[in-house]
Amino acid sequence: DTGVSQDPRHKITKRGQNVTFRCDPISEHNRLYWYRQTLGQGPEFLTYFQNEAQLEKSRLLSDRFSAERPKGSFSTLEIQRTEQGDSAMYLCASSHRTGSYEQYFGPGTRLTVT
Amino acid sequence: KNEVEQSPQNLTAQEGEFITINCSYSVGISALHWLQQHPGGGIVSLFMLSSGKKKHGRLIATINIQEKHSSLHITASHPRDSAVYICAVSPGGSEKLVFGKGTKLTVNP
Numbered sequence: 001d002t003g004v005s006q007d008p009r010h011k012i013t014k015r016g017q018n019v020t021f022r023c024d025p026i027s028e029h030n031r032l033y034w035y036r037q038t039l040g041q042g043p044e045f046l047t048y049f050q051n052e053a054q055l056e057k058s059r060l061l062s063d064r065f066s067a068e069r070p071k072g073s074f075s076t077l078e079i080q081r082t083e084q085g086d087s088a089m090y091l092c093a094s095s096h097r098t099g100s101y102e103q104y105f106g107p108g109t110r111l112t113v114t
Numbered sequence: 115k116n117e118v119e120q121s122p123q124n125l126t127a128q129e130g131e132f133i134t135i136n137c138s139y140s141v142g143i144s145a146l147h148w149l150q151q152h153p154g155g156g157i158v159s160l161f162m163l164s165s166g167k168k169k170h171g172r173l174i175a176t177i178n179i180q181e182k183h184s185s186l187h188i189t190a191s192h193p194r195d196s197a198v199y200i201c202a203v204s205p206g207g208s209e210k211l212v213f214g215k216g217t218k219l220t221v222n223p
Binding site for chain 1: 118144145147149154155156157158159162200202204208209210211212213214215216
């Protein structure tokens with residue numbers, strides 16, 4: 001098992017462009033989470049999937065943000081019309097179905113909007 | 115007021131010192147997590163606990179549910195312990211994590 005992977009690791013984009021990030025969870029983990037972390041702060045919850053169902057979304061997830069997990073495996077997070085305030089580390093985590101709430105984190109995608 | 119508060123925000127220690135990081139929370143929880151984040155972003159789970167105390171190597175985590183408080187202790191600290199330590203809680207009824215701002219620990223040789 002290779003752990004949670006995220007792609008790309010770094011993304012620099014110009015304001016107004018759309019970006020898409022991918023997260024591959026640990027296989028057989030049916031729960032997948034997206035968090036955002038700005039400099040000097042702890043991560044903040046964005047959204048959560050159980051299998052392909054998006055069960056919870058934060059108020060932080062404006063209408064420019066959309067996340068999918070079409071087959072209950074990998075997930076994508078898209079940001080449309082990026083703004084400078086979107087610059088952050090986007091973290092993905094996954095957890096197993098039964099019992100534990102322990103979440104396993106990927107390395108993150110660092111987004112810089114210029 | 116944040117739901118999860120950590121103290122101190124920054125901590126500098128000499129190698130070998132005993133270190134304590136504190137976490138207080140204001141919501142009902144299913145579990146409390148201590149996480150470690152190194153420069154570059156990767157987050158590693160250190161402990162998940164809902165009562166009592168857990169120990170792993172030189173790390174010890176305790177929680178007092180009644181007082182809504184947890185501590186992370188590092189014995190015989192080492193420069194490789196330098197990292198950001200983050201406290202997070204699983205609010206009751208939700209699977210998301212709510213994080214503190216983290217404590218940046220620097221251990222000097």
